[in-house]
Amino acid sequence: MNQNAVEIRALEKHFPRFKLGPLDLTVPQGVIYGLIGPNGAGKTTTLDLIFGLGDPDAGAIKVLGLDHRRDEVAVKRQAAYASPDASFRAWGTGRKLIRFVSGFYPAWDEAYCEKLLAELHVNPDEKITALSSGSRVKLGVIIALAWHPKVVVLDEPAAGLDAISKQQVFAELLAAVQDEERTVIVSSHALTDLERFADHIGMIKNGQLLLEGPTCRIVERFKLLDFVSEDGAAFVSADGVFIQRHERNQWQAMVDTERHTMESLASRGARQISATPMTLEDIFVALGKD
């Protein structure tokens, strides 16, 4: 049972002003996978394509070993999707929406649903239009979790949530992964939370996968180095060195330690090197810059 939850191979999708891919992505089972990237990088498009909302121009997507198009219904029976773009207004109240959706899932867990509603402070009897945008997002997450799907795909689950709600949502996702071996794929800009909760991170920029791997390894991989050097050009052009700022001979750069060691930088003329650990957000900002 070592198959991956989601496997994306050579995925491509062309838009008039944007091209996604070729993209390869692997999401192992039983993890929280954080998909991050600047706005317009292709995160939501990727998630939509995983879920069959749109057809890819090339490539293959497998969810739990099933082809996302050929086995569309089988995939949807095991995977849930919550998007902040989904509007529930047509059902009037959350209760009616839940009643409707629950009819499609034999595994719907009413008690669990009620528990989530109570914990996340969503009143299902209130009109959808009267709910705050954060509550609507939470309602989408609850509906996605309440039937114990094997894969949960969440697009921006933290959008519009306050800090407390954000913590609660991520804690629920963590519980789901720990208790039930579910896989959660989250696209989010809440990088501090992702760093704490996500096991794996994939970063997309301009439709291309920039880096992918376990969160702790990614955070350890990049270091912020301050050093003195008379010849900055040697670093500006170097692969894996991202200059953050410099003033005369003082330099600060994010360095990919898999490509450069302190010694290799020293051999290029860097002196007085001091390293500082980076947060996921720091790494994201440094890599996301054009």
Place this chain on the structure above:
Amino acid sequence: MKLLLIDFLRRWWGLYLTIFLILSLVEAIEMSFQPHARAEFLVVGFFTFPLWFDLARGSVGVTTTLPVSRKTLGLYYFVLTVCVPVILLMLVTAVATQVFNAAIVFSWTDFVFVALGALVAAGTYSLLGSFRPAEMAGFANMIWYAALFGSIALETSCHDPWAWLGLIFLGLPATAWAFVRSEKLIVGRARNRPDSTPKARKAILPARHSAVRPPSPIPFFADRIRTGFVAAVILAVVIVFCKWKANQNLIFGMGMFLFVGSFPIWGGLRLIRTLPLSTNHLALWLLLTPLCILAPVFLVFAVLPVFAPGDFSPARVASLLILAAGTGSLPNGFSVRFGLAGGYASMTLLLLSFVAVANEVPIASIPAIVGWLLGLALYCVGFFLMRRGLCCSDSYQARKDTVFS
């Protein structure tokens, strides 16, 4: 699909029933003044309103995530856009003829023609509705109007063999294509994103404006006038193709439908609300929108006398224009306060009222000066509604309705 249909009908049965009762009544009244049965294909579109409302509320964003194939979803929407409206229209026709006007002879040929016409009209609407919202906001929206007007044209030629041929060779393929494309409707709307936003932004936001100079309304109105011109050209083609002898009531009715063209700005109201414009200024912009769309259309009718002398005088056309635009400003005003649903609901009521009285009070019999005064009075009411709506905090709320535009 059964669950989807049951849920949909449970949520919208009230609206279906309301439309059914009103249409039955209107048709019955209309037919009582006619010596023969009528074939109102136009009204089949009313039965698609519940679905459009549902789509506008973003329901597809939920249904696409359910364990149901896209094909099934496509079929579900085809049933709701084509099959259900046609069945209900046939019921309306049956009630209007057999219950209220038993004396009218309604042959099987009439019955088949109405069913075929309704199927084709509903199929055409469904087909055009399957295009992406961005397209719907532009050219395809205009074709939608043309199809609508074409169906009115067909209404007047029930026993014309050309109408039968047109229905079979043009309408049926369109309906079949609609069936094929119904899946696209789902995919196109699945993400419920305001796809038209870049276009709307381009049209609404002036290209250059400084902090001290107020935004120029010219690009905004130019876009509306362009929309109207496209509609006018297509309309002219339909009229010529159908050899349709226009009457002024129908022209006014068409003008009413063109107000749909101003819908895109409703979805983008939050955006234009952020522009450095006073409430009065903005209300004026919105108020002039129906006029900008209607003007080119009525221009076509103003030119028609050149080709068909004796049909209309320019003064008559101008009075019709102001009257129709004034009427159109009412749903516009309601939409600002109550959103798209309010706009559509008030437009439906206005249209039904119009259909009810049109045959009894031909617009041609209204003096031009009355048309002008009534139109201006309606404009004032529209302006008042618009201003009230803009002052209300609800108009600031984000609306996902843009997808409908």
